[in-house]
Every structure is written in structure tokens, then in C-alpha cells.
Amino acid sequence: MSSKTMIEAKNITKQFERKIALSSLSFSIKQGELVALIGPSGAGKTTLLNSIAGLVPLHSGELMIENQPLGNYKRGKQFAKKIGVIRQQFDLIGPLAVIHNVLAGKLSEWGIFKSLFSLLVPQEKEVAIRALERVGLEDKIFEVTATLSGGEQQRVAMARLLVQKPEIILADEPVASLDPARADDVLGMLTKIVNEENQTLLASLHSVEYARKYFTRIISLKNGEIFFDLPTEKVSDELLTELYQLKEQV
Numbered sequence: 001m002s003s004k005t006m007i008e009a010k011n012i013t014k015q016f017e018r019k020i021a022l023s024s025l026s027f028s029i030k031q032g033e034l035v036a037l038i039g040p041s042g043a044g045k046t047t048l049l050n051s052i053a054g055l056v057p058l059h060s061g062e063l064m065i066e067n068q069p070l071g072n073y074k075r076g077k078q079f080a081k082k083i084g085v086i087r088q089q090f091d092l093i094g095p096l097a098v099i100h101n102v103l104a105g106k107l108s109e110w111g112i113f114k115s116l117f118s119l120l121v122p123q124e125k126e127v128a129i130r131a132l133e134r135v136g137l138e139d140k141i142f143e144v145t146a147t148l149s150g151g152e153q154q155r156v157a158m159a160r161l162l163v164q165k166p167e168i169i170l171a172d173e174p175v176a177s178l179d180p181a182r183a184d185d186v187l188g189m190l191t192k193i194v195n196e197e198n199q200t201l202l203a204s205l206h207s208v209e210y211a212r213k214y215f216t217r218i219i220s221l222k223n224g225e226i227f228f229d230l231p232t233e234k235v236s237d238e239l240l241t242e243l244y245q246l247k248e249q250v
């Protein structure tokens with residue numbers, strides 16, 4: 001792992017009307033880290049990922065991406081090379097063939113003309129083929145995306161990320177809609193790709209089991225605050241019970 005800091009949160013706070021979703025969080029994540037974000041429903045996981053993706057403005061504090069304030073990054077190509085997002089809903093266009101969804105990873109790089117032309121004659125087809133080979137879907141290249149299973153669609157989303165090649169991947173519940181065997185398969189593949197590409201991964205998960213199996217560090221949130229931030233091997237069952245406990249014990 002390199003010592004380059006990829007994400008740094010400095011006392012970040014986010015409030016929705018009177019609800020504090022993130023309360024003065026601070027942490028930093030280095031290149032190559034595989035970080036799972038866990039915590040009960042409503043703890044702030046999605047809000048945190050969306051803040052880092054630049055989709056949710058903060059009330060106070062600062063987010064630094066590779067030592068630059070997040071706001072300094074221009075949207076478009078520059079940002080797409082820095083941060084890629086993968087979600088539970090996959091964000092794929094169902095009626096399009098798999099190849100077009102994979103090549104969507106190039107949209108911020110291509111101009112509008114090349115992007116539109118690519119819908120007629122796929123551009124840089126070999127890039128898409130290579131990405132689909134890596135996720136084991138090369139035989140599905142011209143299938144309509146919506147006809148693929150949930151696990152296959154999540155692999156298409158991963159192939160799109162392979163084409164986009166961001167340095168940081170933010171994954172919001174990437175396997176929540178998959179059955180356990182598909183979830184295992186998708187997380188195994190995602191973390192393998194991240195390791196091979198020396199990327200950095202921050203993924204929210206409901207499953208502690210997957211967090212322990214695939215991630216090197218676990219950050220837990222509770223009521224918008226960091227409850228613990230530990231290397232995976234230091235996360236005890238007692239801490240997890242406390243994290244998910246419904247009411248604070250008095």
C-alpha cells in the first residue's frame with residue numbers, strides 16, 4: 001500500500017433540516033485501502049458516500065481528495081478519473097446492449113458527438129471486450145442489459161468501472177439486492193479488481209460478514225458519528241453488538 005492519502009474528511013457535518021446526518025466526522029483513507037462502511041439504517045452511510053462523490057453539499061468541514069479540496073475538481077473527465085461510483089441499483093440503462101453500458105465509462109472522456117456516434121457504431125469496442133472478459137461476461141456483449149440477472153448486471157457495472165478507471169471507487173450497498181452466492185461473487189471480483197488496479201475502495205455494506213471477509217478496515221457509523229474505525233481484525237463481536245443495538249444501555 002502506498003502512503004498517498006486519497007480521501008480526507010476534516011470535521012465534516014451535514015444536516016437535513018433539523019436532522020444531523022453527519023456529525024463532525026474526520027478520517028483519512030490511503031491509496032489501496034479497502035474500507036467497509038457499516039452501521040445501522042439511517043447512520044449516515046449513503047450521505048457520507050454522496051458527499052465524497054460531490055452530490056451532497058456539506059454544512060461545514062472539508063473533504064480533500066488527493067490533498068485537494070473536493071470543490072477544486074472540475075466535473076467531467078478530471079473527476080471521472082478520480083472517483084467512480086457503483087450502486088445497488090447498478091445505474092445501467094436496461095434497454096441498451098451490454099456494450100453500450102460498459103462504454104458509458106468513457107462518456108466523460110468522449111465528447112457528445114463521439115458518445116452519440118458510439119450508440120450506432122460502438123467506439124473502442126476492444127476496450128469493452130477486455131473489461132467484459134475480466135468480469136467473465138464476454139459472451140453477453142450484445143445482449144440487452146435488462147435481460148441479465150442481478151449479479152450479471154452488477155458485473156456489467158464493474159466492467160464500466162474498469163473502462164472508466166477511477167482512482168477511488170465509492171460503492172453504496174453494491175450487493176444489497178443480490179442473493180448470498182451472487183453477493184459473494186460480486187464482492188470477490190470487485191475487491192480483486194481494486195487490488196489489481198491499485199485503486200481505493202470505500203463501500204457501504206449491511207453485511208458485517210462481507211465487511212470482515214473482503215475489507216482491510218472497517219469504519220462504523222452510528223447517529224452520524226464514527227463509532228469505531230479499526231483494522232478488520234480488531235473488530236470484535238462485542239463492538240458489533242453495541243453498534244447495532246437499538247437503544248443505548250443506561
Ligand SMILES: Nc1ncnc2c1ncn2[C@@H]1O[C@H](COP(=O)(O)OP(=O)(O)OP(=O)(O)O)[C@@H](O)[C@H]1O
Nearest residue numbers: 016019020021039040041042043044045046047048
Ligand atoms: N435528502 C434527505 N432529506 C432529509 N433527510 C435525509 C435526506 N437524506 C438522508 N436523510 C436523513 O439522514 C440520515 C442519514 O441517512 P443515510 O441515508 O445517509 O443513512 P444510511 O446509513 O445510508 O441508511 P441505510 O442503511 O438505511 O441506507 C437519516 O436520518 C435520513 O433520514
